[in-house]
Amino acid sequence: MFNKIPDRRGTNSYKWDLKREDIIPLWVADMDFEVSEEIKEAILKRVKHGVFGYTFRPDSYYNAVITWFKEYHDFEIKKDWIVAVPGVVPGISFAIQAFTLPGEKVIVQPPVYRPFYEVVVNSGRRIVYNNLIERNGYYEMDFEDLERKIDKDVRMLILCSPHNPVGRVWKKEELEMLGEICLKNDIIVVSDEIHADIIFNNKHRVFLSIDEKFYNNTIVLTSPNKSFNIAGLQSGNAIIPNKLLRNRFERIIELQHLGHSNIFSIVATEVAYTKGRHWLDKLLDYIYENALFVKKFFEKELNIDVNLPEGTFLMWIDFRRIQNPHQKLLNAGVWLNDGVEFGPGGEGYQRMNIATSREILKEALNRIKTIF
Template identity: 75%
Template sequence: MFNNVPNRKGTNSFKWDLKPNVLPLWVADMDFEVSEEIKEAIKSRVNHGVYGYTFRPKSYYEAIINWFRNYHAFDIKREWIVPIPGVVPGISFAIQAFTLPGDKIIIQPPVYRPFHEVVVELGRRLIYNKLIESDGYYKMDFEDLENKIDKDVKMLILCSPHNPVGRVWKEEELKRLGEICLRNNIIVVSDEIHADIVYKRKHNVFLGVNEKFFKNSIVLTSPNKSFNIAGLQSGNAIIPNKCLRERFEKIINSQHLGLSNIFAIVATEVAYNYGRQWLEKLLDYLYQNVLLVKEFLEKELNIKVSVPEGTFLMWLDFRKFDDAYNRVLNAGVWLNDGKDFGPGGEGFLRMNIATSREILNEALKRIKSITF
């Protein structure tokens, strides 16, 4: 099912059409077709022929609630769910709702580039709490975190699972982080867009770690990564604290976005109701891709490769090669340059392995040539 991917060239694909002469294993969308259930549901809605203003039905919210209960063992109340057009817009809304220009916001690099961008663009001050790397494994630096906190720190943006290093945070790690933030009146915004893409372990929803964190935390989630529907722009914020939720909704309402995308509503509901079997097959395929990359690069380039605990992204240590990003690009493969993920990313490359084995093998063959 996943070995045969459609030709995406010429479809205005952000991934495939920006640099047409390279194999793009960079931006985090998958090359796989969505599940048959999602395709058929969208076709049915298309065939109706009228695409006027719409709203999210009760069944939409029930699908989200059931998914989190059954897949993540976390119970959500209907009123906690606030629809958003995507996780990064959700981060922007949260910053505007809970902080003021000049306030400090903590992120944990190397981390997803928009975390850096949205903070700076909104006039807040960026504070780095760098992850600690040891032999390819990353941990949070809690001592540094506490040292960085002062009266101007108002928010911490958490990436869980972490993009790009692939960590699925343990319950005790999240608990310690949450206690520090709660004690210092810091809002936690947890980006959990990759929550469903986890290998051989359990994702811990930040709000599910301790009910005390309901007071100062929100979770941003989306089916976009799990079910490859990023182009439909679907997402939800989970906000138990009524005061925080009302402030968040006020910012959204002030933007006059009109958040009811007909096809996003259909796809989200169907994905959460009928997508589990497809997702489990996907995870098996992705994990085999991970092992393929690991074996090849360790054997052919003598690079030690860490297996990600989650996401379909691999964080590859190319520090022994000078100018690795451009050398790999010149070999015909487009990866993400690690320096774009902030301090600690220098010399690393991020690879999106959510593609067919044929494409992945060809990309690896090209990468091998950089040693000559």
Template identity: 40%
Template sequence: MKYDFDQIINREGYSTVKYDLREVIFNEKDIIPLWVADMDFATAPEIVDALQKRVSHPIYGYTLQNDEFWNAIINWTYKRHQWKVIKNELVFVPGIVPGLGMLVQALTNVNDKVALFSPVYPPFYENIEKNKRELVNIPLINNDNYYSIDFGTFEDELKKGCKLLMFCNPHNPSGRVWKKEELEKLLDLCDQYDCNIISDEIHADLTLFGNKHVPFASLSAIAEKRVITCMAPSKTFNLAGLNCAYLIFKNPKIKSLYLDEVKHMHLDFGGTIGTEALKAAYNHGEDWYQELLKYIEGNIKYVQEELKDTPIKIMPIEATYLLWLDCRGINESASMIVNFFHQKAKVGVQDGRHFGYTGAGFMRLNTACPRSVLEEAIKRIKGNLE
């Protein structure tokens, strides 16, 4: 391989959430942190080179997102997903999570019903409840260790006046890639009951094992009317700390509502470093990206093989580098399962309850680390299962 994903890089002492908060999160410092969704790989050297070149100029004033920035997004989106977007449909946002909250504020009113399918990424809950909207929690159907959407329950909630759906595509934490037919069925229901859709597609570029991501808004003219797409290079290229993401509005009326909400807060333009990183990633990061996917697939296969004869069941993964572990075979108590990983095995995976009550008994494990680190983590887990 051209790039060294086996390299272990010390991240301690750099104000790193994943490492420098270990004692706060787990009450343990001697723990392998495989929880928060960033990677322990050096990002593409082409990105580092671009940032070093920009940093060498000693003035870091207000930065313009010019045509080079927008064209990088346009070209990447078309190359990856065969989806055509144009500059006027794009809006900078300082991270998808802030974008989710601002979209909720722009598209709904206080006490409006906003739906999600659980378990799901924790900030979904926060952005609904902290904005004083009514959370409509619809559990996914777990059919033989594979999630599907409960369309019947969703329609019942739409009939009660649900105004907005927050949707994770691909799904975090399970790594499911939603099929075109599933998206079409969701869209039909939302259009019938006048419900818009926020589609968080931050993991869109991390599809694995031949699976293909379908941008929700690419389905049809109705999808363009109903769906707002959230994307970023942060998960794909390990750039989460640079606060650079973007929203895609195919519906200009919804875009106007959003801009009315955020422009007075000056949250529609970005900083110097994030701007340069996005351009370098999308314009020059292809080779690194392709090797990354192969390495992650290898890590996932390793974990699947090592845990196949244990009480831990791994939900089949189609995207992301995050494994959703059904650990109910270890213990009936979710708290005891957490204690097993954190206190006994000393492996810092994420408690499934963070993703909603339907995540009880599950744990989320981040495989985006050097193989030797993963091997040590699995050794600790298996050794303490005996």
């Protein structure tokens, strides 16, 4: 099912069409696989209707989201907690505008997804770095550093859970500790959980599920975009139990006139969450085998230890023994994300997207071998 992928060249693909044709792109985090047949069929049915006017989300959409979280993540949410957003990063932007003022501070935990920095800076807020601690390729939160850096101007912390790019799936006690610190200091937690469904030999815990007291200061942002490869449809949801926070968040969306919905994102999300479990299970098996394949190659052929991701379809690889690795990889015909994009602690690392066919991975790895 996943070994054969469509040719994405010439489709205005952000991943495949931005560099020269001989480069294998393993960078931006979308998958090369076709979506499930159920999603394709549902979208085609909607296309055949032929009218694509303004649309609202029906009850069946909300029921699909609620059921997915209950069955897949063992967390029960209520319909009125759900606020539709056009994606997780826009959701973070809305939260910053709703709950912070220009000049106030937002904490991020680098090395982390680059748009976190961009959305903070572009909103006129200040970044506070709470760097992750790395030990032999395994990353942990630095709670002592976090508490030292909190002052009266810190109003928000953006959590990446599971973490992109280091692949951690945070343990319950880690999330609990983080939540206690933020609650004590009246800090809003915005938890980006877009990779929550892509977990290996582990369990993702929705941040809101840790303790009901965190309902008062937490927004969870989710989306089927990564799990079901529908990022181009711009689908997402904010889960906000606290009514006051939810009203302020919704007000920002109203002010920007972003309340209308993408017709196809509604269809795809509902079908993904109601009929996508079997496809996702097979996807996870394939991606995990890809991760094992990459790990074995680096260790056997290049004598580099690589940690398996606990979650996401991304691998965080240490290239520090190579000078200027990103350019050398491009020269060899492989495009990874340069670790410096992810902020402090990313220097010398590269992020590899392994959600592609085994044959493409094999060719890319053989090219990578040439730079060593």
